[in-house]
Amino acid sequence: MTILLELDGLTKAYPGVVANSDVSFKIRAGGVHALLGENGAGKSTLVKTIYGLVKPDRGTMTLKGARYAPVEPRAARASGVAMVFQHFSLFEALSVAENVALGMENPPKLRDLAARIRDVSEEYGLPLDPDRRVGDLSAGERQRVEIIRCLLQDPSLLIMDEPTSVLTPQEVEILFATLRKLSSEGTSILYISHKLEEIRALCDAATILRGGKVVGETDPRQATAAELAEQMVGTKLTAPKAAGGKAGETVLQVNALSMPPASQFGTPLRDVNLTVRAGEVLGIGGVAGNGQDELLAALSGERLTARGAVTLNGADMSRLAPTARRAAGLLTGPEERLGHAAVPDMTLIENAALTGAARKGMLSNGFLNWSKARIFADEIIEKFDVRTPSAQVAARSLSGGNLQKFVIGREVLQDPRVLVVNQPTWGVDALAASAIRQALLDLAGQGAAIVVISQDLDELLEISDRFAALNGGRLGEIVPTNTLTMEKIGLMLGGAHDMEVAHV
Numbered sequence: 001m002t003i004l005l006e007l008d009g010l011t012k013a014y015p016g017v018v019a020n021s022d023v024s025f026k027i028r029a030g031g032v033h034a035l036l037g038e039n040g041a042g043k044s045t046l047v048k049t050i051y052g053l054v055k056p057d058r059g060t061m062t063l064k065g066a067r068y069a070p071v072e073p074r075a076a077r078a079s080g081v082a083m084v085f086q087h088f089s090l091f092e093a094l095s096v097a098e099n100v101a102l103g104m105e106n107p108p109k110l111r112d113l114a115a116r117i118r119d120v121s122e123e124y125g126l127p128l129d130p131d132r133r134v135g136d137l138s139a140g141e142r143q144r145v146e147i148i149r150c151l152l153q154d155p156s157l158l159i160m161d162e163p164t165s166v167l168t169p170q171e172v173e174i175l176f177a178t179l180r181k182l183s184s185e186g187t188s189i190l191y192i193s194h195k196l197e198e199i200r201a202l203c204d205a206a207t208i209l210r211g212g213k214v215v216g217e218t219d220p221r222q223a224t225a226a227e228l229a230e231q232m233v234g235t236k237l238t239a240p241k242a243a244g245g246k247a248g249e250t251v252l253q254v255n256a257l258s259m260p261p262a263s264q265f266g267t268p269l270r271d272v273n274l275t276v277r278a279g280e281v282l283g284i285g286g287v288a289g290n291g292q293d294e295l296l297a298a299l300s301g302e303r304l305t306a307r308g309a310v311t312l313n314g315a316d317m318s319r320l321a322p323t324a325r326r327a328a329g330l331l332t333g334p335e336e337r338l339g340h341a342a343v344p345d346m347t348l349i350e351n352a353a354l355t356g357a358a359r360k361g362m363l364s365n366g367f368l369n370w371s372k373a374r375i376f377a378d379e380i381i382e383k384f385d386v387r388t389p390s391a392q393v394a395a396r397s398l399s400g401g402n403l404q405k406f407v408i409g410r411e412v413l414q415d416p417r418v419l420v421v422n423q424p425t426w427g428v429d430a431l432a433a434s435a436i437r438q439a440l441l442d443l444a445g446q447g448a449a450i451v452v453i454s455q456d457l458d459e460l461l462e463i464s465d466r467f468a469a470l471n472g473g474r475l476g477e478i479v480p481t482n483t484l485t486m487e488k489i490g491l492m493l494g495g496a497h498d499m500e501v502a503h504v
């Protein structure tokens, strides 16, 4: 067995937390190696160390038999280490090809690069137009830019941090085919995911981290998902339970909502109609880029719509700005947690005030009461088990899953009448994901109307009372979740509106 990379005693501390503590393991050449652990276990810190973004306090790395200590990502890339991040590091105003060029030491002419991007994207089944502006791409498409950027470097180690959370099941299959192909060509993959079934299907080795330490090494193909999860978190998992209350009167109504796209490449909303009653969870599924962001923007007030298109308890919200909608009880949590849901350089206290000021009574005479903001931030941290040394830290210092818990907790704890969330458990570990789903169900149990937009079908089936698919900006038929079969969902996601499943 040839070893590509050996980690020996890697340790990294941040103020108040030891993110990696004496971490040692080996990655086989051509191996697909999983890195498992709950939110904040230290996975991202470890891969950032391997990619030259974090300098370890102690410990060494050996790559292809030689001492390896990259001082920056450029050095890591020069040694054949590439990484696809959980948060994309792309410039929105630039095209796909320009973004890829920026990551290269000696970029070829843009036209030649565009041709190479087309080739690689076709070879690996990751369709992408090199001339499109990144700002107009969906999350799934942005990830393809990152993956193709890596593949152009011909890496010997490809690190992937939560690569499938923005992908549809079909896209996941394509990605796995790509990764298997790379592995058979001798490329090693270091793979971080909270989706344990995927790990079992893809990976041939796994290292489990808890509290920054290695707590286990296992062959994931030989373990059940439940065993892996229990090793990660040290406790047993339970499925969320609905309170089982009856749905009440209609709270949120969307009437013939049509909206032109925000940009040339966005998705227009076309005649979207829906109602959500008190105590009910409506699940909206669909492939990224089919109008999810636009629907959220129309509901949050970031985009204004025609009069009467969005009503809350019969009152027209359509022309109200986000703050006024929040004050009325219509709350939203967008998909992109860094930059959209939270401001990266602001503290958690400031971020808590950002959307919580009105409903949590933090404002008086136009001034913000910071001690109330701090109390609210602390409440979110406590109730949603956000792992952080304090509320004073910048949002960007939180691990991805912990920030997600924070932004969802911030909305849930404002006692919304309507809560609309997009991808609520993106990057969240199994235990925390079930806690977030439970919190949404509890909120419904207290009489709120909930809309969950998600690409995670299992999630939608688990928590929604009714389900509809968004396709090309059109919302299909809304059906009770308990009448759904996978076959029917497949048709709905494909945009087969009001169609019966063909019986042959």
Ligand SMILES: Nc1ncnc2c1ncn2[C@@H]1O[C@H](COP(=O)(O)OP(=O)(O)OP(=O)(O)O)[C@@H](O)[C@H]1O
Residues within 6 Å of the ligand: 014, 015, 017, 018, 019, 037, 038, 039, 040, 041, 042, 043, 044, 045, 046, 387, 388, 389, 396, 397, 398, 399, 400, 401, 402, 427, 429
């Ligand atoms: N730049 C930083 N400054 C301060 N603390 C940090 C920083 N980066 C990470 N941490 C802390 O180190 C710990 C490990 O975080 P890390 O991001 O490595 O976890 P993770 O396993 O990747 O989590 P997730 O699954 O949520 O992405 C966390 O407690 C986190 O808050």
